[in-house]
Amino acid sequence: MARAATTSDVFNAIAEPQRQEILVLLRAGERAVTELARELGMTQPRASKHLRVLREVGLVRDRKAGKQRLYGLDARGLRPVHEWTGGFERFWNESFDRLDAYVQDLKQARQEE
Amino acid sequence: MARAATTSDVFNAIAEPQRQEILVLLRAGERAVTELARELGMTQPRASKHLRVLREVGLVRDRKAGKQRLYGLDARGLRPVHEWTGGFERFWNESFDRLDAYVQDLKQARQEE
DNA sequence: CAATAATATGCCGATATCGGCATGTGTAAA
DNA sequence: TTTACACATGCCGATATCGGCATATTATTG
Known part of the structure; x- marks a missing residue:
């Protein structure tokens, strides 16, 4: 056995510094992936992956907006x-x-x- | 690169369910390793290892008491x-x-x- | 000092993580 | 439909994690 899955576990999800940054950034409002990646100085795939984790634990929600996908905070978790x-x-x-x-x-x- | 080291990072330290249990248990007071292991149903080496992590991030402190070693909570972190x-x-x-x-x-x- | 009890460690195996890169998928505009 | 853009995914490599087991290490007692 190894570490508990990061998905479906908020504690693990927020243990990642970059994911913390994402959450903090999203307090300022919704962001498209590329936008977010640029503001945080990370590549697009990296941002997407972290967002996926955050989405799976329910800390962010996404909605389509044209060819973009906007991610927003759902801090209840x-x-x-x-x-x-x-x-x-x-x-x-x-x-x-x-x-x-x-x-x-x-x-x-x-x-x- | 892999995940950030669990040591020296409180967020990661408390992302582990068993370590959470340890911290909760220690609210009731100091415990020796074996005692703690028994109460939480884990092996001694396992308890020691988790305690090590918690100690390294400063969430518990230990003091010697005879041939035992008592671990106590330091919740400031x-x-x-x-x-x-x-x-x-x-x-x-x-x-x-x-x-x-x-x-x-x-x-x-x-x-x- | 020898024997014993309480902890800590080391090594291993299985697995999960994170990052990079390339590539898929989907949507919109030409 | 072709092109272009936005995003998601898959695969890989390097590394860290957690648990188990055996074995140090340290401290107490006879």
Whole structure:
């Protein structure tokens, strides 16, 4: 077995930096593939492939417009990720405190040497 | 080139379901490797490897306790992910509206046939 | 020190990923 | 219909992943 399929898994889909860029770009509005590729400095096939993944997990939708195909954001799939990480909200402060206390202890110990 | 290294990348680290489980479990408190492996039904080497990844991206910290090694949560690294997805918060409602409008249009169109 | 327990690692196999390049498919205009 | 443009796909190579198994490594105990 290897890694879980990137398709049908939003977590994996957004783990790719270039796909993140695409999503961010699409916040500014729909884009045709070539346009998007140009703005992000990637080749057209590359853009198409990433868009395919994003489409398959439902993060983007496409519609035909003449000979172009416009891709638009459908961010609903990001909500579960937001909520999942949100489940750790109280921990990332707490962890901070603990680390802080730990650092204090270290200082203390060092002075007592 | 292949996929971005899972190490040193929180997005990739949490894209693995089993690692997600580990993080969730660790919210309940520190765990030794074997203990954790047992609770999640995975082999020890498997647990160790996932913990290594999580450690390398800074999502867990470990400390020695006798012949055991206790792993604890350090959720600070999840904050950027939470914030990044949060940047789409206003879109996942808006997208919904658009879809809704789209569906309405379809209904309308169908009735006019 | 020897024996044991708890972890970490190394190596392997199967598979999936991402990028490039060439080429298919589809649509529109001449 | 031919031409041209926009996009999708297929195949390949290089690499990374994850799991299993066996085996280090490290720490405790007798």
